[in-house]
Every structure is written in structure tokens, then in C-alpha cells.
Amino acid sequence: MSSRSDPREPLRRVAVTGGTHGNEMSGVHLVRHWLRAPGELQRPSFAALPVLANPAAATACRRYLGCDLNRTFTSAFLTAQATPDDPYEVTRARELNQLLGPKGSTGAFDLILDLHNTTANVGTCLIAGSEQEVFVMHLCRHLQLQNPELACRVCLYKRPGEESFHVGSAAQNSLGLELGPQPQGVLRADDLARMRTVVASALDFVELFNWGTAFPAFEMDAYRYLDGVDFPRTADGELAGTVHPQLQDRDFEPLRPGAPIFQMFSGEDVYYQGGSTVYPIFINEAAYYEKGMAFIQTQRISFSVPALP
């Protein structure tokens, strides 16, 4: 079902992208550091390439300048004729697609690790497309086993038939790392160390794969995206309330029918009206206000992942 083929050969072309969103500071500053000191990204069988994905936004310490870079890796944007009116990020996406892709081709990079932060209390969150990506599922499993203290959770964002639009989709395989909570524009030492640990483990996994290590089949738990839930708003579109204290910071915990989800400025509570338990994630993520999302509902699923290779 995946549009990607799982690798059979050693992975030689690996990139670590940070600053896809210019105010998510762990990735911005790790990549800048690795550009000065690349040894940390080297393994015997390959050297990962550090890439500052959105340098102009990183300089401005904003998520983006013109549009969200992590939504521009569609064939419509990547293949359209360039014009002077293109947003900066559309131009930058084409540059990155030349460097790391071209998307969908066998010449594309083998793997992109794309580094993100969120203001939500997601802990260490691994964002993959779908459970069909066997190599990526094994990478996630390795990160879980190597870092049990981080309780790495796997999220699957891709809807059936939907075209991927994120930076990682330029490569043949990709994994997004979402670490939180960290405010936009803030570089916390603890989050930086955690991001560094996860990236090191991921590169170690590639090294093991490249040496022909056999990875047995296993059962995986994951959270599959359902849909976003907007804040309560006034007739003018202004916020009329915010995330309820009983939901705030409870990412990945079950939300049951009838539980409070919003607290109105006028004082009353708003309750979850759905018919079944969901697992909210990205609760009160700063960047999602403009997208009309107070949180994303997911369902918890389990599935079998076959052995690799």
C-alpha cells in the first residue's frame, strides 16, 4: 500500500533535516552544530548529511515566511513552473527536492530524519506515514527498545490515497521526530539532549541494517490520525474558550465520551460528544491555532510488522 519501497541495499544517503519550522529550536541548533562538527552524524558505513531546511525562517525565528514548508512537497508545488511570486518556501522546497530527491525517484535519498518540536506534551513522538512502511516501523521499534525511558510513541499520519506533502517525502524513507513540550523559540538543554539521543539511535539502526542485521517480526502499537478538533469560537472567529485543564498536557491519554475538552471564557465547560474513546495528540500546539486545530484525535491500533529484511 505504501508508495515507497523498503530498502534492500545498504543506506548510504541519509539526511537529518532541522529547522523545517524555523522556530523549533532543537533541530535548528543541532543542525547548525553538526554543520560545524559533522563527526557525530558519521557511522562506519555512511555519513548523514545535516540540512537546515528553512534557513530564512530559522534566521527570523518563525515557523515559516510565506507558507508552511512542511506542506509544500506535493507534485503540484514541486513540478510547477517557478514564478517570481512563489512563496519562499515553495522555492526552497524545489531546492531541497533537488538536493534530497527528486521525490519518488530511485535517485532520492534513502532516508530523511526530520526534527521537530511542539508545544504539546507529546514526549518523544515518532511520525511515520503508515504501518506499511516496514523499514520505518523497524526503525521505530529500535528507537523504542534502545530508549525505553523515552517511551517513544508512533503516530501514523497518512490517510488512504492522500499524497504526502512533508519534507521527508522527498526521500525514499522518512521519519519525523516530534519532541515536546518546548516553546517556540526556546532551546531547552533537556530537549536538545533527548533529540540528540534519538538521532544517534536512528543512525545506529541504519548502521546495523547496513551490516545485514536481521530484525525479527514484532507487534506494534501506534496512533492513527483521525481528524482535528477546532477551538470554540465566536461568530467573528475569535477564540471563545481554550483547552480544558483536564485535557491540557494529556496527550496520548484516552479521551472518553462526556469528558471535558474546552473551558469557555464565560465559565462553562464543553464536553467531548464523540461516541467512542479517542487519543488526543498535539493538544494546544501553538502552530495549529491558525490551522483551526486545538488537538488531533487519533485511534489506537495494533498490527504485526514482518521481519526485515
Added chain:
Amino acid sequence: MSSRSDPREPLRRVAVTGGTHGNEMSGVHLVRHWLRAPGELQRPSFAALPVLANPAAATACRRYLGCDLNRTFTSAFLTAQATPDDPYEVTRARELNQLLGPKGSTGAFDLILDLHNTTANVGTCLIAGSEQEVFVMHLCRHLQLQNPELACRVCLYKRPGEESFHVGSAAQNSLGLELGPQPQGVLRADDLARMRTVVASALDFVELFNWGTAFPAFEMDAYRYLDGVDFPRTADGELAGTVHPQLQDRDFEPLRPGAPIFQMFSGEDVYYQGGSTVYPIFINEAAYYEKGMAFIQTQRISFSVPALP
């Protein structure tokens, strides 16, 4: 020593300004709510005016568009001839000075409460000019006594001879409320409730004052600004490290000579070299990276505040 005179008459003209920084969400959304439902700001002897200080920055969810509004209330900006090249915030400062000032005049508002958030773990922080502002010191004392669970701390920012430059300086008296930690662009229900509580207490104090209540003398502890400390940087000005985990989130705790303050990306620690204990505040505040401040050093002081009136 203060440039302001403590009030002798009842305060009738009180403003509550939010969104002075457009991504500090407690004030932005409380003011928007109060503009729709002003009753919460009314007391028998006065009605406080809610003011969205920087509406364009609030719409953009950015701290400012052209320059920091909270640094533009100097006579140089306020009295200069307007030009088409003026940053948005300079023009807006002149508008606010017409509405709430003119600064330094007896026609100015009696009191401004200016609402802020910070990404730093300052709790509930009351920002005043100096201990010479007797009315404001009594207001702070009232907030402390009425809200013991909030542990309101008083900070004094004004250096001798320095002209005030913040929004509140348009009025005859002002107090800044800094609540944290809250990420930029995020509206947490707990912080919103806390801000609301503090504003209500402040208006209650004005009401008591207006009715002729006598407030006895008392001893006050406060934190006086000394100077800012920048992050460690490379020769190119990029960050070379960040706030040490042992300093992060420890606002208002004593920092003793020899304690670690930064952790370099290369691994080593940087230690505080000062000769005496200081009390860091605004540790790792997102907006202060561009100002070259990883934290602000303060000294802890105690002083007597005379009775009011």
C-alpha cells in the same frame, strides 16, 4: 525619586492592556473577551478600560511587526514628527499615548495594568519601576496578601536616571503582570485563570483605595534588575550552547558563584563567574534571544514602604 506622583484622589481612569506583545496569549484573549463582556472590569467607583495594545501583532500572533511596542514609549518616539517610514509600533505608541496619556501629564490615565506572558518559569511576577512608587508597592502587597497561593514576586526594572520606555509609562501609575511559563502563541486555561484572578484583585485594591481605605506601612522583598547575561556564542554569533539544566526553570532561586549556567553543544559546562549570589529571572525567555539575554540577573532587596495615603 519617582517621576510619578502617588495618587491622592480616587482613581477613575484605569486601563488593562493586553497584547502589548501579540503572541502573549493570556492578555490578548482576556482583553478580547472583556471588550465583548466588560462587566468583569467594573467596580462601583470605576470601570477599567480593556485595550488591545498591539492589534496587528496579535492578529499575526507575533511579538511585534516592526519593533517592540514595549520599548517605544520614550519622549523621542512619542514626540517625533510622524513619517511614512515609522514602524507600525511607533505609530501605535502615539495612538496609545493619546488614548492613555499623554505620558507625564496630569491628564494621563491613573493606572495601567499591562498583561504579559513569558516562557520562563517566573510564576506570577509583578513588574514595577522602583520602590519609590508607593501606590504601586501597596498594590503589589495587596496582590500578595489576597493570593498567597500565587507567591507573587515583585521585580523592579528601572535604573537610576533611565527614562521609562514601556506601555504602562503612558499612565501616572502602572504595573506589569508577567505570568509564566506559557509558550508564545499558546493559551493555557490555568494561566488564563491566574491572570484573571490577579487582575480582579488589582481592581479590588483600586476600589478599596477609592473608598479611602488606610493601608499601613510594611516591609517588602523585591528583586532589582542588574543586567542581562547572553548565551555562549560562536565567532559567527550563533548559539554555542544553551541554559544549563541546573539553571533552567529556576527563576528567582539563588545562583551562587561556581554554579553551572550553560551547557555547550560540545558537552562542557560553563560556570557562573560572578563574585556574589544573584537571582536570575526570565531564564530562557524566547523573546530575549534576539536581545542577547539568556537570563536577567537581579539582586534581592528589602525595604520599608510607608503607609498609604
